[in-house]
Amino acid sequence: QVQLQESGPGLVKPSETLSLTCAVSGYSISSGYYWGWIRQPPGKGLEWIGSIYHSGSTYYNPSLKSRVTISVDTSKNQFSLKLSSVTAADTAVYYCARLGGSDFDYWGQGTLVTVSS
């Protein structure tokens, strides 16, 4: 069974960089598929942040591209998100997920990141 688990600080100060990691178990990232980050502000809808292939090829949401970096560490079977210059508008539950073809078929439980001083 494929499982994903997000980890990282739950509180980030404005203007700093948000950093999260997604640990994958039950499937080797090196075997294929894209892996992505999606966020959901409290009480709002889902927003795709970006996706990465095991080779390191990335795609980012154009509205966030200037602030986002997604990387992969196949040796640890995990991938990471960095979002720079955060503001209160970046407060959200952040999910990692596997893009299994057309749909995001496996999701982490999500982690709430609050941007506040």
Place this chain on the structure above:
Amino acid sequence: NFMLTQPHSVSESPGKTVTISCTRSSGSIASNYVQWYQQRPGSSPTTVIYEDNQRPSGVPDRFSGSIDSSSNSASLTISGLKTEDEADYYCQSYDSSNQVFGGGTKLTVL
């Protein structure tokens, strides 16, 4: 980039049928597959329809998906509504490099 527009909310009674629409703003709805996710409060989204009209194993056949090129939209239909179907539903599609989610529809079963 394109947008996917959904109604903010819909409501229907148990046992009835409800349809949720998802309209693509630019580009053909038929050019890229549409997926539908169900999200209950406090939980991660789960797929109920993928590739326009395919159901993952474990999803009841009360859930069905379709696309309509004339209105450039996709639809999720849930028949025989149950109180457990009450949730938020999101459509999702993509183009060459971007994934896009609709704004979500809150389904109330009352």
